[in-house]
Amino acid sequence: MPVLLTVLGSGSAGNATLLQHGESRLLVDVGLSCRETARRLGTIGVAPESVTAAVITHAHGDHTRGAALFSRRYEVPVHATEATRAVWPGPDVRSWGGLECDVPADIGAFRITPFEVSHDADAETVAFHVETAAGGIGLATDVGVTTAALRSRFRRCRLLVMESNHAEDLLRVGPYSASTKARIAGERGHLSNEALARFVREDLGSSVECLVLAHLSRVNNLPELAEMTCREALEASGRSDVRVVVTRQDRVTETVRLDARPARPDALAGRQIALPLQVSATS
Numbered sequence: 001m002p003v004l005l006t007v008l009g010s011g012s013a014g015n016a017t018l019l020q021h022g023e024s025r026l027l028v029d030v031g032l033s034c035r036e037t038a039r040r041l042g043t044i045g046v047a048p049e050s051v052t053a054a055v056i057t058h059a060h061g062d063h064t065r066g067a068a069l070f071s072r073r074y075e076v077p078v079h080a081t082e083a084t085r086a087v088w089p090g091p092d093v094r095s096w097g098g099l100e101c102d103v104p105a106d107i108g109a110f111r112i113t114p115f116e117v118s119h120d121a122d123a124e125t126v127a128f129h130v131e132t133a134a135g136g137i138g139l140a141t142d143v144g145v146t147t148a149a150l151r152s153r154f155r156r157c158r159l160l161v162m163e164s165n166h167a168e169d170l171l172r173v174g175p176y177s178a179s180t181k182a183r184i185a186g187e188r189g190h191l192s193n194e195a196l197a198r199f200v201r202e203d204l205g206s207s208v209e210c211l212v213l214a215h216l217s218r219v220n221n222l223p224e225l226a227e228m229t230c231r232e233a234l235e236a237s238g239r240s241d242v243r244v245v246v247t248r249q250d251r252v253t254e255t256v257r258l259d260a261r262p263a264r265p266d267a268l269a270g271r272q273i274a275l276p277l278q279v280s281a282t283s
């Protein structure tokens with residue numbers, strides 16, 4: 001049974017991602033409106049009331065906007081850290097579930113470990129390392145810099161959803177005020193295409209098969225530019241086998257499917273037995 005990841009929408013106007021494994025359905029952030037989240041779930045054949053739970057990265061509106069209403073209307077518990085619950089904006093959710101940094105939590109078929117990242121929300125911001133039957137998935141949007149914790153947690157994942165927020169040149173010449181530019185480019189702001197490329201060249205684990213680029217700015221980036229910068233970094237490090245998927249704000253991105261790796265098939269055992277014979281034949 002595959003694990004499926006679908007980014008329902010991503011960017012400064014709202015973020016929501018669905019993870020599925022069998023009957024377990026987990027929303028990571030509900031930053032689109034409740035109605036829009038339900039509508040986009042419908043386009044991939046998922047009933048909103050079938051969602052098991054939602055987990056929240058931080059209390060910025062583009063990650064929380066639809067959470068309370070979605071939670072109450074479809075009876076979906078919302079998991080967030082104590083710090084995020086303390087600064088929760090607006091109406092309350094139907095029920096809270098806990099999350100604690102660096103402590104794994106089992107939610108449905110997923111084992112989720114939140115860990116703190118560098119971002120400027122009022123309370124802590126977390127990224128997620130998710131262990132599934134088909135391997136590890138890392139999700140990190142809204143990170144000013146890639147920390148040592150992020151690099152080590154993401155090293156052995158098969159699938160990464162990571163921020164590729166802005167092109168540094170476009171941000172520099174763009175229309176934002178000097179203070180907003182400094183905030184975005186700062187250590188507690190957002191990850192640029194170039195910073196993600198650096199991560200790809202220096203820290204991408206050999207097990208990573210797919211990179212999903214998220215939280216693209218519509219003002220200071222272009223999907224084609226984010227993709228090209230990432231692909232160039234992959235090619236420069238001999239990793240052009242890694243699939244790149246670019247998310248959008250206004251539509252659902254193609255679903256990424258992770259099939260469970262088969263436990264050592266018989267054919268592999270047979271090859272292992274043949275190996276010494278091949279070696280002796282050529283020596």
Ligand SMILES: [Zn+2]
Pocket residue numbers: 058060119121142
């Ligand atoms: Zn944020």
Ligand SMILES: [Zn+2]
Pocket residue numbers: 011012015060062063141142215
């Ligand atoms: Zn955000």
